[in-house]
Amino acid sequence: MPDSGEVQAVKASNPGDSQVRVYAVAPRENADPDEIVDGFLEAMTSDDPGFATARKYLTRKAVRAWKPEESISVLTNAPDRDQADRPADESKGRTYPLSGRQIATVDASHAYQPNAPGEYNQSIHVVQQPSADGKSKEWRIDSLPKGLVLGEADFLRNYRSVNKYYFASGENWVVADPVYIRQRQDPVTRMDPVAQTVKALLEGPTGWLDPAVDSRFPSGTQLAPGVTTLVTDDQSTLKVPLNAKADRVSAVACKGMAAQLLFTLGDLTSVRVEQVEIQGSKGDRLCLLGKAQARDEYAPVRNAGHSENPYFVDEHGKLMTLSVGGRQPDRPTEVPGPFGKGVVPLKAVAVDREESHAAGVVQEGRELRVGSITADEELPPAVVTSSGVRPADRLSAPSWDGRGDLWVADRNPVKPRLWMVPGGQGERIEVSTPWLRDGARVESLRVSADGVRIALLVTKDHHTTLQIGRVERTFTDDGQTVAVTDLENAAPRLSSVTSVSWAGPSRLVVVGTEAGGVQQVRYVQTDGSTSATSVLPGLNGVDAVAAPYGEQAPVVADSGNDGIVRLVPGANWQPVVKSGGSPVYPG
Structure with a gap:
């Protein structure tokens, strides 16, 4: 405790204790x-x-x-x-x-x-x-x-973030759409948080996400009149009564509606929902769906329950894998196949979500090559090449989406472009990027598991910002066209961003610096919101960060002089491997 020095007045920055209640006081008589x-x-x-x-x-x-x-x-x-x-x-x-x-x-x-x-x-x-x-x-x-x-x-x-879930357009997996609802009863609708969340889901996706997703709920579907509270029974079943708009839905559509509800309510810690029963306007059961079935059939990452382990590139350019979930991390091991043998030294890497193939940037950033990490196979020719003069002006680190498509940016200032390779081995497609002009270029990218959103580090006017773009695909007889549109700054308080990684359906881990501040590692929602607990323990000189899709595995980072380090929940950063870089989880 200090026992000397001046007393200085400071302006408090309350983190917002959700247990605190404010009770309004009516104006007194003759108040000024x-x-x-x-x-x-x-x-x-x-x-x-x-x-x-x-x-x-x-x-x-x-x-x-x-x-x-x-x-x-x-x-x-x-x-x-x-x-x-x-x-x-x-x-x-x-x-x-x-x-x-x-x-x-x-x-x-x-x-x-x-x-x-x-x-x-x-x-x-x-x-x-x-x-x-x-x-x-x-x-x-x-x-x-x-x-x-x-x-x-x-x-x-007063408010908390929850994810609503809709289906990727034309697909059978869900996409998170974060919104804010009241922590307690909504003063206007008098609804409890569960009813508020269901109401928000039925109202449809937010304007930014709407062009890329669909809802299984018929247009005009609402909660039954007068419903302001939704509670589970002793079997953790939530019964959701709807109006007449839902009465004639098919069994398949109803199952999709129940899946949207289960994923959406999974974010609410105040209620445990194991299954959802959708009821029609007369109180009759339309369908019943359990959480496990919804996860198995509609999750963008179907094997999210398995143990997630990161990969990295060692000092010799070989692709290595780590088991970091235990008390002490295991020694790194080479992956099978050409990348593990060091046939070509890797500069950056991405592993597909099935963990069967990896995409590596080689030849000082000139080539992107895809090879097996489960079998010793000959390495095929490059799927994308860059003619940039300097290594920093060539290919970025790649990224796989949940569809199995491979993405990479060519940072050549003569013609910066974004490429998508269907299946990681098809004919490359140049992605429409009307915003990639006037000196702007993509430094790095990470595509979401659902394939609908892409996190981009975009440099323009000597500033690198985190942008979230919407991926739009159009299929015709001539093939498909792909565009990334409506970029939004997801971290406007950070003046410069160094690295980004997806950390679940709607959350990112970001390495960046506020104006006049020091580098920090923090969680950011895709809508750009943060919380008081989003900043991770301090770590110096972070060049890259990688986060798992689930919450069981640790965040890993390349911390420059300290090598690869990990952050287990409730602990500080711990060293894993002294030499190496480019840490990644599948994706």
Whole structure:
């Protein structure tokens, strides 16, 4: 404990304890305008049903116009309320400026939209209106910002991220679509978190993901009227009553609907759902599906329960595998096949999700070659080549999606391109990338297991940012065309990003640096949101990071001078191999 030195005032950065409850307080009689504004800002952070107390601070006209469910403006801290100028004529009311640093917006579909911290400048206007007894006047708010305005701590205390699940277009596996719901009862709908989550799922995918996914629920499907609470029975079965739109669905479609519900509710720690029963408008059972069956038939990674082990390239360019899940990691072993024998020295590598083949960048980045890692087979010719002059201007590290397709970026500044190789051995397809111009280039990439989203490190104007793109495929008689569209910055608070890896259906592990800060390793959702617990223990000089799809295996990283290290949950980074690099999990 310090026993000397100055006392300095600091602005607290509350991580947002979800156990803390804020109870709104109604305005007191004859409250001055300062109290009215401060009381309303505080009441917005509460769970008050219908925001009834917050509405007591508004004029009757403002009550009708204010829609708290319309949007949420998320600021770094609670909005600063500046003092209003006192007008000569009090009948015109007073205007209180609100300011802060806005980091995100949550829209009416619950989608989180991050942005680089920017100035937030709005205002609240108060006027005097007759009191209830008509004998005096009282101050009330008649003009205010739309929706809710919350500091990040209050937002994280009141809201939590959940994944909704939809089917990849034309496919039979699901894709995560993260949204935010209330931690407890929703003040507007009065729904508990389970009912909120089901309602959000039935409303359909968020706008960004919508072009690439489908829902098995018929259009217009809703929870049965009056349903605000959903609870499991003693068999951990959740019965979900729907309106008449679902009454005539086929058995196959109903099974897909139940799968979407099971995957979606799997993110809620407050409820354990082992199976879902979908009921029609008359309370009759339409279908019943269990969690294990849903996982076996619809998960993008069907063998997610098996032990995941990483791979890396040793100092001789050979592909090695590691068993790192135990108390002490095993010694690395060479994989079978040409890459393990060092037929060609590897610079970077990716292993397919079936763990039968690997794709290696060789010849100082000039060639991408695919070979078996289960049998000693001759290495086929390159599937992609680059003519970049410098090694840094040639091929990036490759990545496999869950379909078995192989992706790689050619960083040649003369013509930067993105390639996709169907099945890892078909005729390469140049991916449409209209955003890859004006000096921009892809430094590295990682494709999601579902094949619908791609994480890209894009360099432009000397800054490397993390972008999430949507993969769109079109099939015709002449073959398929592939495009990556609608890039969104998934880590706008990081000024520079070094490495990225998928860490599950909607989460990434990112190595990056904030402006003026030090390098950090942290979890980021694909929608760009983070939490107070997302930063991993400090590690210096990280060149690459790799995370498993599940949560049992550790995160591994190439830490420069320390070699390959691992991070087991609840521990610090531990050394695994002194020399080597390019750590990867399958994918």
